[in-house]
Amino acid sequence: MSHEAPIYRTSPARTAKMMAIMCGVCIAGGILFFTFWDYWISMPPGNQVVAGGHKEGPAVATGKTIPVTLNFIESSDFKQLSFNALPGEEGHNPTIQASVGDKVEFAIANNGKSFHAFGVTPAKEGFGDVLAGTEVASANSPLKPGQSGSSAFIPTSEGTFYYICTVPGHREMGMVGEIIVGPKGAAPTAAAPTGISHTFDLNFVESSDFKQLAFNALTGEEGHNPEIKVKSGDTVTIKSANNGISFHSFGVVSNPDDVSSIVFNSAIGSMNNPIKPKEAKEVTFTAGAPGSYNYICTVPGHAALGMKGSFIVE
Known part of the structure; x- marks a missing residue:
């Protein structure tokens, strides 16, 4: 009876190299996943379904x-x-x-x-x-x-x-x-430009456990989510620095539960083009019709975690 010599399709060295490459890919993927953790857990935007199947716009x-x-x-x-x-x-x-x-x-x-x-x-x-x-x-x-x-x-x-x-x-x-x-009554109209300018600093901050998000200071601290009041027709400049470790974006909205309801061309960045950590941006716009608005982080879910303040146009 003859015995044929075994045929090796690869070598132990090549096998070890392949295993190292596969482990490296898994580690890199894990790092990317947890780097964008706040994005994965964010609430997606969308219409709200209420009783009877009616969708609130x-x-x-x-x-x-x-x-x-x-x-x-x-x-x-x-x-x-x-x-x-x-x-x-x-x-x-x-x-x-x-x-x-x-x-x-x-x-x-x-x-x-x-x-x-x-x-x-x-x-x-x-x-x-x-x-x-x-x-x-x-x-x-x-x-x-x-x-x-x-x-x-x-x-x-x-x-x-x-x-x-x-x-x-x-x-x-x-x-x-x-x-x-x-039915909806007549909406107020925006005033003509007043020539008056305001500048506000609204910086993104986060608690260490990421359970609290805010502007300028956390809940209970001085300067937390300051109320802004301006006149219709005033020029407003918002400067936002990302002092956290997550991604954020900014906008004045008519409905804080709808990140798409941005008014006055007040957006800074967006969910797809956010302000990165340690990055700062600004926007200048004219305050429109009188009313009660909110400024929020427009990354879905962040306003619900506390990144929301009052923006009043008189």
């Missing part, structure tokens, strides 16, 4: 702001829950009148002894379909007695909406009021 602000104060209260036997006053008392669950594009600003306080949470929904029943941006706390993380919060609602369609306690069962016990939204 970008809000077109009228410039009108409607302040509303709502307090959670309870009867002593906890059989009646409501806002501001118990049934039969003046101010009970007040009906709010607004027009498409108005900004309803809610100041919410828990004046009861139980836990509560707040939101606006188009649904006639239940505690689901709460519109993004209108929430104050949640059923899983509610407002404790004595706590408060704020939110806003810019209706993009006519109809009846409902403000409710989003803790299951509390709406059925009386914590519900109506928001009647009528």
